Amino acid sequence: NAGVMQNPRHLVRRRGQEARLRCSPMKGHSHVYWYRQLPEEGLKFMVYLQKENIIDESGMPKERFSAEFPKEGPSILRIQQVVRGDSAAYFCASSLGITGETGELFFGEGSRLTVL
Amino acid sequence: QKEVEQNSGPLSVPEGAIASLNCTYSDRVSQSFFWYRQYSGKSPELIMSIYSNGDKEDGRFTAQLNKASQYVSLLIRDSQPSDSATYLCAVTQLGDFNKFYFGSGTKLNVKP
Numbered sequence: 001n002a003g004v005m006q007n008p009r010h011l012v013r014r015r016g017q018e019a020r021l022r023c024s025p026m027k028g029h030s031h032v033y034w035y036r037q038l039p040e041e042g043l044k045f046m047v048y049l050q051k052e053n054i055i056d057e058s059g060m061p062k063e064r065f066s067a068e069f070p071k072e073g074p075s076i077l078r079i080q081q082v083v084r085g086d087s088a089a090y091f092c093a094s095s096l097g098i099t100g101e102t103g104e105l106f107f108g109e110g111s112r113l114t115v116l
Numbered sequence: 117q118k119e120v121e122q123n124s125g126p127l128s129v130p131e132g133a134i135a136s137l138n139c140t141y142s143d144r145v146s147q148s149f150f151w152y153r154q155y156s157g158k159s160p161e162l163i164m165s166i167y168s169n170g171d172k173e174d175g176r177f178t179a180q181l182n183k184a185s186q187y188v189s190l191l192i193r194d195s196q197p198s199d200s201a202t203y204l205c206a207v208t209q210l211g212d213f214n215k216f217y218f219g220s221g222t223k224l225n226v227k228p
Contacts, residue, residue, distance in 0.1 A: 004159075033214070042120070042204060042218035043160070056214060091159060105216065107159035 005074075006092050006108035014116050019079040019086070021111040025094030032075045033105065034067060037089040046090075049075060082115045089113075119143055122205050122219035130227050135192040137222050139205030142186070148213070149181055149188045152204040154221065160204055164190060195226040 005024040013019050025032050030051050035043040045059040049069035060067065064082075069075040079086055089112045093105045120141050129135045137151075148167050152160035166172045166179040166188065178191040188207075192199055202221040209215070 031214070033216075035216075035218075040124070040220065042122075042220040043206075043216070045215045045217070048214045058215070105160075105162065107161070109159050 004092055004094050004106050004108035006090075006111050008111060009109060010112050010114070012114045012116060013082050015083055016081050019082050019113055021077040021079075021090050021092075021113070022074040023077070023092030023094075023108060024074040025092075026096075026106050029094035029096050029106070031095045031097070032069050033093045033095075034075075034077050035091045035093065037091060037110070039088075043091060046077070079113070082113070084115045087113055087115045119217040120205055120207055120219035122203075122222045124220060125223040126225050127222055128225045128227060129195050131195060131197060133195050133226075135195045135199065135224055135226070137190040137192075137203050137205075137224065138187060139189065139219055140187045141205075141207050141217075143207075143209055143217075144186070145210045146186075146207040146217075147210045148208045149179070150206040150208075150216070151177075151179060151188075151190045152206060152218075154202045154204055156202075192224075195224075197226045197228050200224055200226045 007022050032049045034046040037043050047060050047067045048056040052071050064080045066078045089110045091110045092108045122139050151164040153163050154160040164177050164179040166181045172179045176193045180189045202223045204221045205219040206216045
């Protein structure tokens with residue numbers, strides 16, 4: 001299976017807990033992106049990472065959210081002290097190179113976070 | 117004002133008809149334009165990209181771009197029930213190719 005793998009697919013947290021979402025890009029891809037999708041809304045860019053580097057985090061909320069893509073292992077999106085407004089589907093995507101030139105963004109199946 | 121706007125639908129067409137999906141964008145430096153299809157509960161998948169004014173055809177799909185009017189459209193000929201999905205329009209901007217701006221999507225229902 002060479003697709004983008006995300007886990008968990010569904011995550012339930014109570015307010016104040018932490019959520020960790022993991023993403024393994026397609027084999028050979030070194031560019032990872034996180035997008036958030038609220039119900040009835042489009043995908044909103046959060047962060048773009050390459051191995052060990054955050055390239056663009058302009059879409060990340062200033063507090064409680066962080067992302068990493070270590071040299072070894074999956075990319076992780078971490079949400080601390082979750083609130084109900086964090087309930088959404090979080091999609092990870094990967095690309096081989098710079099996406100805008102080809103649109104070759106490959107998405108995972110998403111992680112659906114529900115905050116009680 | 118949203119960067120990318122789409123009519124949320126649903127757009128209902130009978131099987132075999134042409135489905136026309138539209139998208140407008142607000143930023144004149146938008147450079148690249150994409151259509152993604154998303155089935156309910158699934159991940160978006162790229163179906164078309166277009167970079168210059170005019171039409172681009174791929175099988176039953178035709179993307180149309182008009183930069184002067186700032187709109188991009190997707191035509192689906194001979195619509196099939198399997199085309200029923202949400203279609204997301206996305207744009208990238210000059211110098212910022214890694215950030216996609218997505219519309220909220222148009223839901224298409226193709227009735228058998």
